Amino acid sequence: MKRGWGFLNAHDLRAAFHRAKFLLREGFFIPNNKHSSIWNGLKEAIAAVKANSKWIIGSGRDIDLWKDNWCSEVALIDLLNIQP
Known part of the structure; x- marks a missing residue:
């Protein structure tokens, strides 16, 4: 469970390595x-x-409507191919 949480949330080198190895560019698992x-x-x-x-939303400062995943594995910006 700790590795699963780290895969989804951590910013260390191990998590980045696992995401690069096991995720496609679109954010789906290989x-x-x-x-x-x-x-x-x-x-x-x-x-x-x-x-x-x-x-837990809190103040909302850390929430990004376009880049966070809301209803799927892919963020809205990627789903709609919008360039910031």
């Missing part, structure tokens, strides 16, 4: 990775973290 011994467990942990997490 279909499979038969060369990885951790990928299946990590996918399950990520799914569990997503299912049991929520945002």
Whole structure:
């Protein structure tokens, strides 16, 4: 679960490496990775973290309507191909 949370939220080198290795540019998971011994467990942990997490909006300063994922795995800016 800790690795799943880190995959989704951390900014350290390990999390960046795993996102680069296991995500497509569009933000979707790669279909499979038969060369990885951790990928299946990590996918399950990520799914569990997503299912049991929520945002606390607070002041709203850290929320970005266009770049945050609201209803899908892809941000609105990427979905609509809008360039900032």
